[in-house]
Amino acid sequence: xxxxxxxxxxxxxxxxxxxxxxxxxxxxxxxxxxxxxxxxxxxxxxxxxxxxxxxxxxxxxxxxxxxxxxxxxxxxxxxxxxxxxxxxxxxxxxxxxxxxxxxxxxxxxxxxxxxxxxxxxxxxxxxxxxxxxxxxxxxxxxxxxxxxxxxxxxxxxxxxxxxxxxxxxxxxxxxxxxxxxxxxxxxxxxxxxxxxxxxxxxxxxxxxxxxxxxxxxxxxxxxxxxxxxxxxxxxxxxxxxxxxxxxxxxxxxxxxxxxxxxxxxxxxxxxxxxxxxxxxxxxxxxxxxxxxxxxxxxxxxxxxxxxxxxxx
Numbered sequence: 286x287x288x289x290x291x292x293x294x295x296x297x298x299x300x301x302x303x304x305x306x307x308x309x310x311x312x313x314x315x316x317x318x319x320x321x322x323x324x325x326x327x328x329x330x331x332x333x334x335x336x337x338x339x340x341x342x343x344x345x346x347x348x349x350x351x352x353x354x355x356x357x358x359x360x361x362x363x364x365x366x367x368x369x370x371x372x373x374x375x376x377x378x379x380x381x382x383x384x385x386x387x388x389x390x391x392x393x394x395x396x397x398x399x400x401x402x403x404x405x406x407x408x409x410x411x412x413x414x415x416x417x418x419x420x421x422x423x424x425x426x427x428x429x430x431x432x433x434x435x436x437x438x439x440x441x442x443x444x445x446x447x448x449x450x451x452x453x454x455x456x457x458x459x460x461x462x463x464x465x466x467x468x469x470x471x472x473x474x475x476x477x478x479x480x481x482x483x484x485x486x487x488x489x490x491x492x493x494x495x496x497x498x499x500x501x502x503x504x505x506x507x508x509x510x511x512x513x514x515x516x517x518x519x520x521x522x523x524x525x526x527x528x529x530x531x532x533x534x535x536x537x538x539x540x541x542x543x544x545x546x547x548x549x550x551x552x553x554x555x556x557x558x559x560x561x562x563x564x565x566x567x568x569x570x571x572x573x574x575x576x577x578x579x580x581x582x583x584x585x586x587x588x589x590x591x592x593x594x595x596x597x
Contacts, residue, residue, distance in 0.1 A: 319588070320369070322346075322471070323503035324357050324387040324429070327379060333387065335360065337369060338503050342377030343384060357504075358390050358555035361454050361470050366506055386429035388500040389473045390452060390555050396422040396498075397546050398477065398559040400488065403534045405564025417537045417545050420488035422477075422498055422559070430502030433597035434478050436578060437494050442481035443576045443596070446562035447520030447528050447584035449513065450475040451539055452504050453558070458551040465543035468552065471504035472513060474584040474592035475559050476520075478576065481568050499584070499594045500557075509588060513539045516587040518563060523580055530563035537561075 321338040334347030335357040346369065347355050354360045400418035428434065436443045454470025476499030477492065484491025492498075510516070513532055520528035537545070542558055567574035576582060576596045585591040 318373075319509050320366075320373070320506040321503040321590070322357060322369075322389075322506070323501070324389055324391055325379075326385040326387055327383060328385060329383065333391070336378070337372055337375075339377040342380040344372050344375045345378040346372055348378065356391060358392060361452075361554035366454065366470060366508075386431055386501050388424075388427040388429050388498075389450070389504045390500070390557055391427075392424050393427075393555050393557045394553055395550065395556040396424065396427075396559065397550075397557070398422055398492065399537065399542055399561045402536050402542075402561025403530060403563045404536060405530065405534070408564065417542060418488075419546070420492060423493050426493045426495060427498045427500045428496050428594070429500065430592055430594075432499075432594065433496065434476065434499055434576075434582070434594045435494070435496035435597050436576060437480055437497075440480045440482055441575065442568065442573070444479045444481050444567045445520055445522055445527065445576055445582050446477040446479055446566060447518060447586075448475040448477050448562050449473075449516065449518060449532055449539075449560045449586055450500060451513070451543070451558040451560060453552045453556040454507070454554050456551065456553055457543060457547045460544060460547050462538075462540040462544040465540040465547070466507065466513070468543060468547075469507040469513075469539070470554065471506045472510055472516075472586070472589055473501060473504045474586050474589055475500055476582060476584050476592060476594060477559060477562060478582075481575075496597075499582075499592055501592050502590055505589045516589075518587075519585045520563075520565070521583040521585070522567075522574070522576065523582075527567070527574065528563045528565040532560070534563065535560065 324335045336346040337344040450473040455468040457468035478497040480491045516532045580596040
């Protein structure tokens with residue numbers, strides 16, 4: 286129906302303007318509250334959508350845009366985050382008790398992950414490679430906030446890794462670090478749960494078991510986080526803080542990672558980059574500390590929020 290991003294943008298602006306006129310909606314100043322977006326499922330309706338996070342619940346943007354833009358990935362592809370200001374002042378359509386969180390981007394085209402990217406983590410694992418260590422995750426390994434992470438029955442080394450996720454909002458190919466952050470739509474929390482005894486055979490094998498990648502609870506838009514290297518990041522397991530660092534400790538900052546990845550792989554809206562975990566992982570503790578059924582793991586990042594999962 287919409288052949289280009291420009292066609293959709295024209296339609297969106299017209300529809301939003303007509304909606305505001307009809308309902309006499311007055312938008313508030315964007316900086317009165319942090320703009321955060323989530324993807325969700327409504328069990329009673331059997332529908333998926335996306336929207337703007339409020340204290341009481343979520344403003345259903347997908348419902349208002351209809352088939353033209355049913356999910357956040359499509360929205361990032363076809364429109365601009367600035368268009369969401371038309372819906373910011375609206376009250377929540379769904380209270381949180383009626384919503385199940387989906388991964389922020391449910392079906393990302395690409396999920397690149399960076400390993401050994403914090404100074405303490407590199408020291409723990411005696412990492413010496415100068416270039417970023419890359420591996421991939423597949424979309425079907427991802428789960429949303431408060432959904433269970435599944436410990437494989439074949440492992441006793443199910444480890445935690447709290448990480449900052451970067452969501453791409455603009456096409457980026459062979460961009461320089463100085464321009465790279467302009468391609469970012471926003472940031473989220475990620476729990477890169479790892480099967481350690483498989484990882485040391487092959488990174489990807491230890492990272493792609495079903496329901497092992499927690500992604501959420503929502504995305505804070507990039508304009509709210511002008512410098513992604515100034516965020517505290519913590520992981521908590523069963524109430525015990527097990528990781529605590531700042532993103533300033535990254536060996537390869539977000540902008541440099543985007544430059545590195547986009548040099549060989551064009552990045553598209555909805556693609557995701559997971560930027561690595563601080564030191565303190567269970568594998569390198571004495572004694573080792575791994576996750577088992579019934580455990581609760583949380584990742585908290587400044588200006589974003591707290592991602593929470595129970596281990597199944």
